[in-house]
Amino acid sequence: MKKFFTDFKNFISKGNILDLAVAVVIGNAFNAIVSSLVQNIIMPIIGLVMGGINISDWKWVITPADEAAGTAEAALYYGRFLQSVIDFLIIAFSVFVALKVMLRFKEGFKKIQGKRPSGVEKKEMLAKGLNPKSAKDLASFRQMKVEEEAARAREEKANNPTEIDLLKEIRDLLKEKEERTSE
Numbered sequence: 001m002k003k004f005f006t007d008f009k010n011f012i013s014k015g016n017i018l019d020l021a022v023a024v025v026i027g028n029a030f031n032a033i034v035s036s037l038v039q040n041i042i043m044p045i046i047g048l049v050m051g052g053i054n055i056s057d058w059k060w061v062i063t064p065a066d067e068a069a070g071t072a073e074a075a076l077y078y079g080r081f082l083q084s085v086i087d088f089l090i091i092a093f094s095v096f097v098a099l100k101v102m103l104r105f106k107e108g109f110k111k112i113q114g115k116r117p118s119g120v121e122k123k124e125m126l127a128k129g130l131n132p133k134s135a136k137d138l139a140s141f142r143q144m145k146v147e148e149e150a151a152r153a154r155e156e157k158a159n160n161p162t163e164i165d166l167l168k169e170i171r172d173l174l175k176e177k178e179e180r181t182s183e
Contacts, residue, residue, distance in 0.1 A: 055083060
């Protein structure tokens with residue numbers, strides 16, 4: 001039982017869980033703001049344009065109320081549904097715009113980061129006598145690293161042939177042997 005609580009504590013204390021909790025709280029607050037915007041600003045304007053009608057009051061009465069019998073009306077409140085759809089569309093649009101802005105900042109940051117050498121690159125460049133502040137030296141250093149990696153991959157492939165390469169080699173040896181015996 002003690003291990004269970006220790007595991008639970010470790011699970012809760014991880015950064016991702018805390019980030020998720022913060023996101024839920026902020027999301028609820030954002031939902032309240034957007035709902036207020038829709039209900040108190042946008043919908044009254046739409047109602048004014050439509051002749052003073054409140055959309056959330058729209059309903060389809062299935063059976064009217066009977067006060068004498070003491071029964072309430074049965075109605076489908078499709079106006080409330082439309083209100084919820086409008087809330088959703090505005091929230092979805094707001095989140096979409098926020099994500100687009102964040103992604104644009106992230107792309108810009110990556111572009112800036114790509115123009116500067118990392119700490120490891122700086123050390124390697126200095127060891128090779130290159131200037132880490134020079135864009136030309138950085139570009140040539142990165143090209144050199146790409147070429148080194150490609151050469152390493154070719155060497156790795158040559159030193160560790162695949163099964164297909166081995167089968168081709170066996171096939172060629174068998175053909176060669178067959179040709180020698182048929183002569």
